[in-house]
Amino acid sequence: MTEVPPGISGNLKHYISGGEEGSQWREFSTKRHYTNAFVVQDNKILLGMKKRGWGQGKYNGFGGKVDPGETPLEAAKRELEEESGIQAPLVHAGHLLFLTEAVEWAFHIDIYKAESYTGTITESDEMKPEWFSTTSDPSAELPMIPFDRMWETDHVWLPLLIANKPFVGRADFVGEKDKSKPFKWWYGVVEEGKEL
Numbered sequence: 765m766t767e768v769p770p771g772i773s774g775n776l777k778h779y780i781s782g783g784e785e786g787s788q789w790r791e792f793s794t795k796r797h798y799t800n801a802f803v804v805q806d807n808k809i810l811l812g813m814k815k816r817g818w819g820q821g822k823y824n825g826f827g828g829k830v831d832p833g834e835t836p837l838e839a840a841k842r843e844l845e846e847e848s849g850i851q852a853p854l855v856h857a858g859h860l861l862f863l864t865e866a867v868e869w870a871f872h873i874d875i876y877k878a879e880s881y882t883g884t885i886t887e888s889d890e891m892k893p894e895w896f897s898t899t900s901d902p903s904a905e906l907p908m909i910p911f912d913r914m915w916e917t918d919h920v921w922l923p924l925l926i927a928n929k930p931f932v933g934r935a936d937f938v939g940e941k942d943k944s945k946p947f948k949w950w951y952g953v954v955e956e957g958k959e960l
């Protein structure tokens with residue numbers, strides 16, 4: 765299954781794919797644009813525990829919908845500040861397409877990363893920020909990234925973000941809302957020396 769799935773494109777090299785035997789990509793007619801932003805600094809990553817709405821109870825980057833008239837980068841900076849209280853020089857790291865049974869649109873999510881920030885990390889009504897270790901060193905003072913409390917395919921692409929390898933992926937989920945599980949997925953990395 766090395767063929768790039770419908771809905772994503774770019775100078776991509778197959779990285780990982782899988783799913784239930786015989787499963788087909790789901791059709792979709794509309795996409796909604798979202799952002800997700802991560803601060804990675806000194807072997808640690810800032811995640812937030814979502815306190816309400818879509819993904820409640822899961823850890824994720826900071827983000828949300830792109831508002832009309834905003835660029836994705838503007839939206840990513842606004843959402844990061846609204847949800848965690850900080851400003852950061854975000855750089856585009858990849859994008860993802862997610863489909864679920866719970867909603868009729870596809871989530872197009874632009875993913876951003878920063879290696880520094882200004883301001884004071886502050887809990888908001890939407891997110892509780894926490895630092896996690898990006899290393900597997902058992903002597904690290906921080907807890908490891910809680911992949912068992914994140915969306916199921918995050919363990920595939922978050923290491924690419926941490927390693928500064930631009931990526932693009934698609935995952936189709938089955939099941940209701942937060943109980944949904946991926947049934948088909950494909951992730952690619954951008955070919956060496958090429959643009960995303």
Ligand SMILES: COc1nc(N)nc2c1ncn2[C@H]1C[C@H](O)[C@@H](COP(=O)(O)OP(=O)(O)OP(=O)(O)O)O1
Pocket residue numbers: 798799800817818819824825826827828829862871873915916917918935
């Ligand atoms: C597999 O699906 C997903 N995985 C990951 N890692 N992140 C996802 C997935 N589906 C959605 N997301 C992200 C995209 C956004 O960053 C948030 C959802 O944004 P939200 O609905 O909270 O948007 P807001 O504009 O903040 O919402 P309000 O209207 O409540 O302010 O999850």
